[in-house]
Amino acid sequence: MSRTGTTPDRLTCAPSRAARELDVKRSEFDLAVNLGLIRTVPDEGGGGRRVARAEIDRLRSGEGFPDILRERVATVGTTEGARLMDAAPTRFTSLARYGLLVPVTFYLNRYRTVVWLYLAEELRQFAAEKSNARLLTAHRTPIEIREGLKAGMDRRPRNWRGRHVGFLTREAEDDPWARAAAVACLLAPADVAEVIQDPHERARLAHCRPRLPAHGAPGSATAELAEKLMTASEPDEVAWFRTDLAHTMEEARRRHPVAQGLPPTPLTGPPPLAPAPAPAPAPARAPAPLAPAPARMAERPAPSEPAPPHGLLSWLRRRGRRPAG
Incomplete structure (x- = not known):
């Protein structure tokens, strides 16, 4: 009908x-x-x-x-963001790479350069907080930020992933399988397969898999770069996502177990989260050692040391659970 x-x-x-x-x-x-x-x-x-x-x-x-x-929902890039905060573009970039300014989205330009975008509203609120004044106006960038940047720190990709998984899990509402799929879609297929070894469960996750933002034609260099940005890569971040996936799967199995005894049903839509097992599987890559299990899922993964000073990140944690007005 x-x-x-x-x-x-x-x-x-x-x-x-x-x-x-x-x-x-x-x-x-x-x-x-x-x-x-x-x-x-x-x-x-x-x-x-x-x-x-x-x-x-x-x-x-x-x-x-x-x-x-x-x-x-107005977004700005580095140049406009620095102007809104009355800061130099180089200082703005330093704060963003260190993790104090969290991007809300990104795109890749014609040169396949990643352009991060930030909520203008959040930047204004960050600049308005007195505790952040020294970060914007001090003659020199604080030593902890300089040392982190010298070591190659760039938390923008992982901060985007941490924020985006919050978006996806909120949309999943009370469906534990959808929440598990939201976490799984930001992990490499091999990591998902190591956490969830049952092919029936992986097929169920593939069916619930949310669509990530599209960048470029499928299989293009642009799409591959975007996929890399949208996949957890740092060891502690991967361990955090894997632990949260395992925890969420426990609830999904308890509330809505997958029927066993039948082969996984072929599914249309997004590609599966992990390849289906073959009679003689190729040797899997050695699993990365897991860090000690972190606490239950926070708003986004905690950044690696050194921890950034309080500012926009703490504000985001308060704001993330505000109901729609």
């Missing part, structure tokens, strides 16, 4: 339609959803997320619509 004209379709609309009715670009709409500014609901037909008409009405009736919504 066709869904056309059914009650669910009259009460909800697709993201592209919702973006038009809210008078925002699709990229702005997607970011607003990630930030919890626009609530979505599951599509009963399995076609992804949709937006309730009541949600669109709520936003359209708000004071300052649509300018307020646009302001809250």
Whole structure:
């Protein structure tokens, strides 16, 4: 039976339609959803997320619509971000590489250079905090930041991953399999296979796998670089994601165990999280030693030493759980 004209379709609309009715670009709409500014609901037909008409009405009736919504999802790069904070671009880059300014998205330009983007609202709030004044105005960058940068520190990719997994797990709501898939999609397939050895469970995760941002044509050099950026790489970060995946899978198995005894059903959609086992598998790469199991999942992985001073990161942890207004 066709869904056309059914009650669910009259009460909800697709993201592209919702973006038009809210008078925002699709990229702005997607970011607003990630930030919890626009609530979505599951599509009963399995076609992804949709937006309730009541949600669109709520936003359209708000004071300052649509300018307020646009302001809250406005993003800037390094040059504009430094101007907003009244800091030199080199100082801005140092703070971002050290992990104090957390990117919300990125793109690759024509030269396949990564361009990180930040929420303008967050940068203004960071600059307004008195405790951050010395980071922006001191003649020299603080010694702990200089030493970290000399060692090649660049926390921007892992901070993006930590933030994005928060977006994905919030969208997963009360579905433990969707939450596990959100964590798994930021791990290399080999790491997922080492944590989850049952092919039936891996197939279930593949079915729940969220779509990560697309960059370039599949298989292109741009797409490969983006995939590398979106995959956990630092040993402590990988260990954190693996531990959280194992923990989340315990809940998924307890609440919705996968039926055994049948071969995994071929699934359409995104590629599987790990290759299906063959009769004579090739030797797997040696698993990286796990760090001691960290505490239950925080808002994002804790950065490696030296720990950055308090600032935007602590503010983000407070803000991450704020309900949509």
